[in-house]
Amino acid sequence: MTSLDDLPLRDDLRGRTPYGAPQKSVPVALNVNENTHPIPEDVAIDIVGRIARAIPGVNRYPDREFTGLRNALADYLGHGITSDQIWAANGSNEVLQHVLQAFGGPGRALLGFAPTYSMYPLLAAGTGTGWIAADRDADFEITPSTAAAAIREHDPDIVFLCSPNNPTGTPLSLDTISAAYDAASGVVVVDEAYAEFAPAGTPSALTLLEGRPRLLVSRTMSKAFAFAGVRLGYLAADPAVTDALRLVRLPYHLSALTQAAAEGALAHSAEMLAMVDEIRIQRDRIVAELTTLGYEAYRSSANFVLFGGVDDPGAVFEELLGQGILIRDVGIPHTLRVTAGTEAETSAFLAAIAVLAPVARPASRIDA
Structure with a gap:
């Protein structure tokens, strides 16, 4: 089969990988910062x-x-x-x-x-x-x-x-x-x-x-x-x-x-944005509960939370995926990222991550 190496690709594009996030059919998908609430x-x-x-x-x-x-x-x-x-x-x-x-x-x-x-x-x-x-x-x-x-x-x-x-x-x-x-x-x-x-x-x-x-x-x-x-x-x-x-x-x-x-x-912007308040509530809930569990949730003004103190992000990611919960490993050491979903989706994530809390290391600020 022909590969990229066989094509006259631009030199500055050789060795690069395209943008990608896992696309899996799971009950709780909280990995790409979508608004998981349905349109009214x-x-x-x-x-x-x-x-x-x-x-x-x-x-x-x-x-x-x-x-x-x-x-x-x-x-x-x-x-x-x-x-x-x-x-x-x-x-x-x-x-x-x-x-x-x-x-x-x-x-x-x-x-x-x-x-x-x-x-x-x-x-x-x-x-x-x-x-x-x-x-x-x-x-x-x-x-x-x-x-x-x-x-x-x-x-x-x-x-x-x-x-x-x-x-x-x-x-x-x-x-x-x-x-x-x-x-x-x-x-x-x-x-x-x-x-x-x-x-x-x-x-x-x-x-x-x-x-x-x-x-x-x-x-x-x-x-x-x-x-x-x-x-x-x-x-x-x-x-x-x-x-x-x-x-x-x-x-x-x-x-x-x-x-x-x-x-x-x-x-219908007012009606469409009515769900934003609920998403903020779930985001702040994630921050509070992850902190209680011993993880380190970084302050967020978005619809997602990055949290540190994860000893093995790959293992935690796979364990959650096995339970039908998809979050994101963004490549920052000892961190994972989760989207604030509906109340039910957020509850499912928090219940699952609570079981894995012993994996968390003592919280310590990460310098970028």
């Missing part, structure tokens, strides 16, 4: 109706500028954001890919603070952009001085700041984002995929957009909106940024059905 029935009915109305027109190309969706996204975000500041694509990964295609490329570099979202270096590699992994402070935090110092040292063309950070859940202060922007000569992207799960009243980087034309704030409908299967990500930025992204997008990249479904979900 009345919302689903409305979305299906909108898709049905779009079907007769699918012999024609969709609205290339996804005008209705941009208006709906701008209304949802608020903060005085207008539709000409909105960009969207098939998931926030494609949004970030567009950013790298427009502002990265051969001879240019992307800087992030590791450990962080594993797709960042993969997206960089796919666009021929260099990847720079800067260090975090203790407990996976980033202070303004740490961010500014790394950016001044490397002078990257693009900076990605994940807020809250995946896979650690660590929140990022507006002071750190401002310091990063002031230190950067290129674009700064704040990836707010999990922003809706932050404690109520937490300010968004959206509040920093005015007067900062190189600042981009990325969001997704996959998490809080329980829309992972639809694939809709978006960002808000200066209108000049959206003009730049038009130069690299594929023609008609958002299907008419995707646009209809997303507009339907946004029309």
